[in-house]
Structure formats: C-alpha cells, structure tokens
Amino acid sequence: MVIKTEALTKKYGKLTAVDQLNLEVEEGEIFGLLGPNGAGKTTLISMLCTILKPTSGRAWVNGFDIVKEASKVRKSIGIVFQQPSVDDLLTGRENLAMHNLLFGVPRELRKQRIDEVLSIVNLEKRADDLVNTYSGGMRRRLELARGIMHHPKILFLDEPTLGLDPQTREHIWEYIQELAEKECMTVMLTTHYMEEAEQLCDRVAIIDYGKIVVLDSPQALKNKIAGDVVKLKQQNPDIDSLRKLDYVKNVQEKDGLLYLSIKDASKHLQDLLTHTGPIDFVEVRSGTLNDVFLHYTGREIREAEAEGGFWERVMKR
C-alpha cells in the first residue's frame, strides 16, 4: 500500500471538506479522484502532501505518517498544483535547478536530470527563456517536469490539464502514462474531466461532499450502471412501468427528460419504445463516467460545478 487513509477528516469551521475518508492505493497505480469542484479532492491531496493538517483521522504516504513524518513524506512525493507555481521571473532551467537543490538531488545527477525531464516534456528549446514568456501548456509541462525530477515514488497531480486545449491535454496524458510506466511511479490525480479519468486511470474514486461515493476501475464503474444510456422526451412518462423492464437498470428524470440506463441498447431499443408509447425525442449513446456520476449523485458533474467554476477561480486572481 503506497497511500492509506483512515477516517481522514478536514473541517473548515462548520464545513466538512473531507469526511471520514478511507482509501488505499496500490503501488504503480494511476488513481483518479473524480468529482465536482468543492467536492474535497484538493483538500484530500493537500493533506496527503502535508500542506494541510487533518482535523482528525490518519494517513500514510509511502509508509510515513503525514503528520508525524511530514518531511519523509515530502521526500517521497512530487506535486503538480492546480494553480501554476513555477517562478515567472526565472527561466525554465533555473526553476528546475532550484528544485534540484530544494529536494536534495545529488550534485552529480543534477545536470543530467534537468536535461532528461526537459526532453520528456519537449521544452529543451525554451529552457533558457523566462517562464513569463511561456504559454499555459508550456508552464504545465514545466511543472510536470519539475514534479518528477527528483524521481518521487508518488506523483500527485491536482487537475493537471485544467484550462488547457484538447491537444495539449492529450500530450500531457501521454507524458503521465509514460512516466508512470517508466519510473514505476504511483500517480494520484484529481480531475473533473470524465475523459481524463477514463483514459488515464486504473481506478477511480468518485467523490462528492467529502466522501467516496463509489470506487472501481472506470470500466467496472460503467458496467455497473449498464452499457448504454437512452435519453427520452415524453409528455407523460410512466416511469414505474419502465422500471419493471428487466433490461432497464435505472431511470432518472431531470429537467423533463428521462435518462434510462439499459443493457445493450441495439437489442432492446425497439422493445423499449413500444413500452413508452409516443415520444418527442430520443438519443442513444454508450455510457460514460458522467452517467456513473449522475447515477450515484443525482447530479451531472457540470452543474455541480456551477457552485465554484473555473472562471470564478480565474477571476478571483
């Protein structure tokens, strides 16, 4: 077990950000924490990184207690924060050199490590430019490079691709996967992008209001709530009779629309429509983690986010 928490709790006054959380992460896993903003993901990661002290409960990272052995925990981990934390007034290379010193990378390895990580994230050519001339994606890559330079056992990524364009995002996913394999690193990342969790993670914990709602591999999670989703619009739906159909796993009504999780839509759609009677609109698609989130929380991840969205955070700065 590389990461283990026992009833880990963090309270801010009346608000409980992380609530009696129990979690175990195996070595070499890419583990995702999925949930809307304000679900407690960042608070959880901050505690594991020893930035925040828990209100109660305990946790171990790489076998070290996060409160009593904070400095040993810090030596075992790399962190990429949600908000950029590379130094604008230094060059990329200087940022990395500073990190080498702070994390005690042996002198004879320093230059080699810098060149190594720069080439992994393709920043060799801009390494000697000031960071304030970098684009958002480049900064993110530099932070990723910095986070892995001291060869941590565990890499924490807090929203690693927030606000990046799709292309850069996919690049960063590739880097993360490559790194996890090459360095045999355990990766724990938070995200509210469904695709990110699906593509990257071996296991995903869906978090809402500081609690783990469900935890499994992305595939198993999707299977749990059936393969396909049918979205229907109808004047007076008879939900109870639809629930009784054996291939229907779940029915939810939201904003005048019906969301049905069903087994194998291609086989059962026709039969389903004979039961519903006349409809105004139908859409069929294969299930995603978003449906899983909807299934367990009754909300879509995007609306949950309206409580504290990306732009709000950008404007605050």
Add this chain to the structure above:
Amino acid sequence: MSEIEGIYAVWLREAKIYTREKERLISSVISPLLWIFAFGAGVGSTVNVISGYSYQVFIYPGIAVMAVLFTSLFYGVYIIWDRKLDFLKEVLVAPVSRASVFAGKMLGGATDAMMQGIFLLIIGIFIGVPLTPLVLIQAFLMLLLISIAMVSIGLVIGANLNSPEGFSLVINFVMWPMFFFSGALFPVSNLPAWLAGVTALNPLTYGVDALRGIILGINQFPIYYDAAIMLVFAMIAMGAGILGFRRM
C-alpha cells in the same frame, strides 16, 4: 547539508530576481542620494557644525542606517506577493525546514539592502566622510546586522498579512517611529527627557549610535554595548520570523 542547499536555493532565487528587476536597483540608488545631497546639504546650510562635522557628514551614518532600514523592512512585502502568486508553495512543500526557508529569504533581503549599503559607503568616500579600510569593514558589518534584524521584522509582518496594501500600512507605523526616534537626524546627547526615553527603547538607536561611533567617533554608548543590543534584537527578530514561517 541539504538544509544549507535549501537556504542557498532560496537565496539564489532572490539574488537573481534582484538583479533582473531594474526598478529595484535604480530606486535603491536614488533615494539615499536625495537624502544626503538634498536634505543633508540643504539643512546643513543653516545648521551649525555638530561635534566638529558638517551636518551632511554628521547625518551620513543616520542616512546609511535609514536606507538599510527602509529597504530591509519593505522587503517583507515580497513574501506576500510570493504567496499570492503561489510561487512560494513549491518551496513550502520541499523537504527543507521552515527555518531554512526563512534563512534563505532573510539573506536574500539582506543582500538586497546591503547592495545599497555598499553603494552608500562608496559615496561616503567622495563627500569627505573619514572612511579608512578598517572603518569600512566595521561599518559594513554593523549595517549587515541592522539589515538582518530589520528584514526579519519585515518578514514577520509579511508572513502574518495577506495584502500588500495592509503591509505598507503596518510597515509605516513601524518604520517612521523607528527612524525618527533613533537619533539618525540629531544627536541624542541633550534631548528632552521624554524623547530621550523613547529613543532609549528603540533598538535602532543603538544601531545608529554604533555606526556613528565607528565612522565619526561620536557615540553615547560603548560600541560593544550597542552591538550586543542589536545582536540580541536581531536574534529575537529571527526567532519570530522562523515562528511566523512555520505557521504560514
């Protein structure tokens, strides 16, 4: 070993940024020049000679202390900006102690202030202040001690505040009384009783007294006594700074 490298890493960052921000360099050269030439020469034209020195030369040690005091105290504001822009996070999660992070920042600020100190000592040679090599070294060390104490005070305030605006407000309440009641602009030998009392409580008084003693040979207290008080004060300020950084 790794703690020393941590201190070095934090200091190096500060030093690099200092040399890259031209505004800091220019302002730290201009303001002491104004004090020495505009204020010193202006007031000096009406004030009689004090203890055998022209007013300009008499206030020279005070001006040097003032320049170091202002730069040192104001340095604390950078810790607020660092925190606001999240640059400090990387340093705070590193496996180095907060005492080392504080030491690195403090030495960075002292470097900043002492660049100004060195510049002022060089100017002193040109305006007729009696500076021998030995005096220069002693004066440098005394200014460094003052700077270390004052940077620490600035960092304590910076570590406890969240806004740069709040910082300048608070720092003005610290800086001006410290400066005016230190005897930087007047001799402390024949003051009214209330003023003498206030200056005796001000740690900076002893810094000014020591520097004036070193450079001009005019001092009210023995220099070792001045230096001891400044040293104790600097230690207390550093201790408070380390505590402030631990809670950050």
